[in-house]
Amino acid sequence: MTTTKSDAHAEAKELKLERLIDAPVAKVWRCWAEPDLLKQWFCPKPWYVSDVRMDLCPGGEFFTVMNGPNGEQFDNAGVFLAVEPHRRLVSTDAFRPGWVPSERAFMVAETTFEDTGEGQTRYTARALHWTVEARKEHEEMGFHEGWGKAADQLKELARSL
Amino acid sequence: MTTTKSDAHAEAKELKLERLIDAPVAKVWRCWAEPDLLKQWFCPKPWYVSDVRMDLCPGGEFFTVMNGPNGEQFDNAGVFLAVEPHRRLVSTDAFRPGWVPSERAFMVAETTFEDTGEGQTRYTARALHWTVEARKEHEEMGFHEGWGKAADQLKELARSL
Numbered sequence: 515m516t517t518t519k520s521d522a523h524a525e526a527k528e529l530k531l532e533r534l535i536d537a538p539v540a541k542v543w544r545c546w547a548e549p550d551l552l553k554q555w556f557c558p559k560p561w562y563v564s565d566v567r568m569d570l571c572p573g574g575e576f577f578t579v580m581n582g583p584n585g586e587q588f589d590n591a592g593v594f595l596a597v598e599p600h601r602r603l604v605s606t607d608a609f610r611p612g613w614v615p616s617e618r619a620f621m622v623a624e625t626t627f628e629d630t631g632e633g634q635t636r637y638t639a640r641a642l643h644w645t646v647e648a649r650k651e652h653e654e655m656g657f658h659e660g661w662g663k664a665a666d667q668l669k670e671l672a673r674s675l
Numbered sequence: 676m677t678t679t680k681s682d683a684h685a686e687a688k689e690l691k692l693e694r695l696i697d698a699p700v701a702k703v704w705r706c707w708a709e710p711d712l713l714k715q716w717f718c719p720k721p722w723y724v725s726d727v728r729m730d731l732c733p734g735g736e737f738f739t740v741m742n743g744p745n746g747e748q749f750d751n752a753g754v755f756l757a758v759e760p761h762r763r764l765v766s767t768d769a770f771r772p773g774w775v776p777s778e779r780a781f782m783v784a785e786t787t788f789e790d791t792g793e794g795q796t797r798y799t800a801r802a803l804h805w806t807v808e809a810r811k812e813h814e815e816m817g818f819h820e821g822w823g824k825a826a827d828q829l830k831e832l833a834r835s836l
Contacts, residue, residue: 527776572733573757595774596734604774608805609783613756613765615688615805619780622770644769644776 527649529641529657533665534634537672539627542635543600545672546625552578555671558663570597575611591616602626619644621652635672639665688804690818694826696796698833700788703796704761706833707786713739716832719824731758736772752777763787780805782813796833800826 535542545551549566556563557580564587565579573593580588593611596604608619621643628636639661643649696703706712710727717724718741725748726740734754741749754772757765769780782804789797800822804810 524775606774608769608780613767613783613785613803614685615780615783615803617805619769619776619805622774622776624774642774642776644778644780 524642526646527643529643529649529652529661531639531658531661531665533637533669534630535637535669535672536634537669537675538633539600539629539635541675542627542637542668542672544675545668546603547599551671551675555664555667558660559667568594569611570594572596573609573611573613576605595622600627620648637665637668685803687807688810690802690804690810690813690822692800692819692822692826694798694830695791696798696830696833697794698796698830698836699794700761700790700796702836703788703798703829703833705836706829707764708760712832712836716825716828719821720828729755730772731755733757734770734772734774737766756783761788781809798826798829 545555547570549568552566552568553563556566556578560583562581563578564581565577567575567577569575572595574597576592576594578590580590590607591610592605592607593609593613594603594605596602603625604622606619606622608616608622610616621641624640624642626636626638628638630636641649641652641657641661643652706716708729708731710729713727713729714724717727717739721744723742724739725742726738728736728738730736733756735758737753737755739751741747741751751768752771753766753768754770754774755764755766757763764786765783767780767783769777769783771777782802785801785803787797787799789799791797802810802813802818802822804813
C-alpha cells in the first residue's frame with residue numbers, strides 16, 4: 515500500500531493503542547456504555563472518576579470529572595459524534611451540547627470494537643488531533659501511559675463481567 | 676435577562692444575520708436542501724458555486740467549490756452536524772467525513788428557519804467560532820457583506836419558487 519502525503523499527515527496527528535481483550539464485544543461495549551462500569555476503568559488508578567453524564571447519541575453530552583490522589587480535579591466536557599453499538603464510538607472535546615464550539619478543539623477520540631471470532635475483542639482507541647502540535651502535547655502529557663493503563667483496567671473489568 | 680460572563684464570551688465568538696423572508700419555511704428549506712437551488716444563492720454574485728456534494732445527515736459530507744470572476748477557486752469542505760428538516764441545519768469545517776479532524780476547526784454554521792405564522796420565514800444564520808480571533812478574522816474577511824448578499828439572494832430565490 516502506498517502512503518500518500520495526506521495519509522502521512524493524518525498519521526502525524528494521531529495517537530493509537532490496541533488491546534486484545536479476552537471477553538466478547540458485548541461485554542467490552544458495556545464497559546463503555548454504562549456509566550457505573552465506565553467509572554471503574556476510565557482513568558488510571560489511583561485517579562478516579564467521580565461523576566459521569568453520558569447521552570449516547572450523536573451530539574449527546576459526554577462529561578466526566580477526574581480526581582487525583584492529592585485533591586486534583588479536572589472536568590472533561592464534550593459530546594459524542596458517532597454511536598454504533600458494539601462497533602464504534604466517537605467523541606470530541608470540540609463542542610458543548612447543542613454544537614456550541616468549546617474553549618478548544620483539541621481532539622477526537624475514536625474507539626472500535628472488533629469481534630475476533632474467538633470470544634475475544636480487538637479494542638482500538640485512537641486520539642485524532644487538529645494539529646501535529648496538539649498530538650505532541652498529548653504525547654508529552656502521557657497519552658501512552660495514561661490511556662494504556664486505563665485500557666488495561668478496562669480489559670480486567672470486561673473479563674470479570 | 677442577565678448576561679453571564681459565559682454568555683458574553685459566547686457572543687464574542689459569534690457572528691449573526693437575520694432576514695424575514697416572504698416565503699413559507701418549506702420553500703426556504705428547499706433552497707438549502709436541494710443542491711441545484713443551493714448553487715443559485717450560496718455565494719454572492721458574480722462569484723458562483725460550480726460543485727456541491729451534500730449528504731444531509733449528521734456526519735454527512737458538505738462540500739462546495741466557489742469560483743470568482745478572475746478564475747479564483749476555493750474548496751469548502753466539511754460535514755453536517757445536525758439536520759432538522761424545516762427547522763435547523765448545523766454544519767462545520769472542523770471535520771472531513773468519518774469525523775476526521777480537518778486542517779483547522781474554524782467555525783460552526785447554524786441556520787434556523789422559523790415560521791412567523793403569516794406565510795413568512797424568519798431566517799437566522801449564525802457563525803460560531805472556536806476563538807475570538809477567528810471571529811474577528813471572519814468579520815474582516817467580510818462576513819456581513821458576503822453572508823448578507825447570499826441571504827438576500829436566498830430571499831429572492833425562495834420568493835420565486
